[in-house]
Amino acid sequence: MSKILVTGAAGFIGSYIVARFAEHGDQVVGLDNINDYYNPNLKFGRLQEQGITAKEVGINGTLNRSSFPWFKFIKSSKWNNYRFIRLSLEDKNAMAMLFANENFDIVINLAAQAGVRYSIENPNAYIESNIDGFINILEGCRHNGVKHLVYASSSSVYGLNGKVPFSEHDGIAHPVSLYAATKKSNELMAHAYSKLYDIPTTGLRFFTVYGPWGRPDMSPFLFMDAILNDRPIKVFNNGDMLRDFTYIDDIVEGVVRIANIIPTVNQSWDETNPDPATSPAPYRIYNIGNSQPTRLMDYISCIEKSIGREAKKEFLPMQSGDVYQTYADSSALADATGFKPDTTLQDGIDETVKWYKSFFAYK
Template sequence: MKILVTGSAGFIGFHTVKKLLQRGDKVVGLDNINDYYDINLKYGRLAEIGIVREAVDWYKFVQSSEYPGFRFIRMNLEDKQAIQMLFANEGFDKVINLAAQAGVRYSIQNPYTYVSSNVDGFLNILEGCRHHHIKHLVYASSSSVYGLNGKVSFSEHDSIAHPVSLYAATKKSNELMAHTYSHLYDVPTTGLRFFTVYGPWGRPDMSPFLFTDAILNNRSIKVFNNGDMLRDFTYIDDIVEGVIRVLDNIATPNPDWNAVTPDPATSPAPYRIYNIGNSSPVKLMDFIQAIELACGHEAEKNFLPMQLGDVYQTNADTTLLQTDIGYKPCKDIVEGVKETVEWYKNYLLK
């Protein structure tokens, strides 16, 4: 099996590539290594899978020194011609699209970046899949698409008509675009709504990393909405296991789909949407306490109001994932936080 993984220098992408390689797949990794956060972390991830930083250049393949089945290329999803050539030359069987401009709060400051990367770039991936008969496209959506939806837990069957950030709007757009290609061109697509992913090699703009970094370096932490928030924290290994199981379970039409009462999660086309979350929301203050325990001392807390674009809680209903794929994330939060903090100490406090 030959698989394209975009965003392969990113948090989820790196772990996904590593798991695919360990099971024997051939993988081409793509990433533009942008500077949204520290590129040294991205190159550190690539080094773990045998890609030497000095060898990485634009539009040139680098062969892994650790895995014969892995090659990496630095490329922008927005580069239409380059993506077309990549698909034409490589003969991929399946595609995992994890590349995107991430960050809810950053989308408020830099909206144009999100449209070019998350919409224009995703269109190039869809076109590549359409013209080269890709067996299955699995792509990253986000729990942020639920927006103002007050019903919990969040279900794929619910409406996502009211996003509260441009980032969320672009992810909703991805789901709509994917359905169009599934309907028009019979491209099997599955969108995965990730819920607050954390773990080793995590993103430094997200709270698990920010809290750990601040506590271990004796700085105060920012606690928004005065700590009154809940998040469905999901460990990275659980996310990757879900991604790969979904990849292997190619999307099919729903024979029972009813146009009078349409189900947003399925379609008469080969199209599916799944939540991937721990389905056990954790109070923000309890999560901070778990980090404090793993770090060995209490954090100094700076309590602040809710930020623009944030939501009060996230809570994944994973019934569909369990029914269709036979999988449910289950990592204990205390154990997951402990492993995350240990990685931080070993990698960044050497």
């Protein structure tokens, strides 16, 4: 059993990761600042699924941001081995104290300011959370003997790279959003710490994750809400886009497996032909995706089929910061873990629609 820090524990992927490790019997600390980038009631719903309810917090009524305490460990009523703390990654002193007091074995860093389009409107939020916050994670690992740091990168780092499928062994020199640039920066920062301080780090490039409890700013939820409320959906680039959709259960399986595979140095490292995915330091980058890109219109058809209603469509040009396609070569992750995502898009959408209707009380 390990002691594990999961940041972004009230977030979409983080909430699932907390559940898997807690159910396995590991000692788990979940961290989140519960920001209001999207409706925090969704985050409180995820926390309640973890046994972090108003009763445990000491609140009369329902959980809310104004009354949820900072810097206080809340013990789960569901798992005795899980505690949650509200804390921001960019709080340098608080993060240093957390690492020094808890002595984590593994850190799963999923907390970040998300969203490609929002990075165009509010770039400072991305620097504070994704850069300042990440250096505090690295420093915590450096000074407290963390055995493995696993952190979220993104398929967005591939930017203008037109070679498909996207491979970790290809360069990522041309991001097209500040969000992507911060994720690329995380990979560079992690490599520097792996090389300087011998900290094993693994970066995971997620490809369009969806499923129950997902983010409301992502297309599955935007489309579902619009269709169920008889509003038109916005179809960018006139529907001519491809995405590598990955169901949440497949993502979780990949993260959990890779957390226990500590990267080692690449003994065959060739400095005249350097491999971006490996290093003479204990550093590794993996794609984690379904490796089956789907056309946007086919994806919409899956949602229409699951809901039982055709969408009204408003066709629009490509949005700034978007890329034409994402397509993961996840063979390296499969080789390392023995696992390959296998949830079909229709099955995943069916589960997502079922949860969405239940959570938002659609009839």
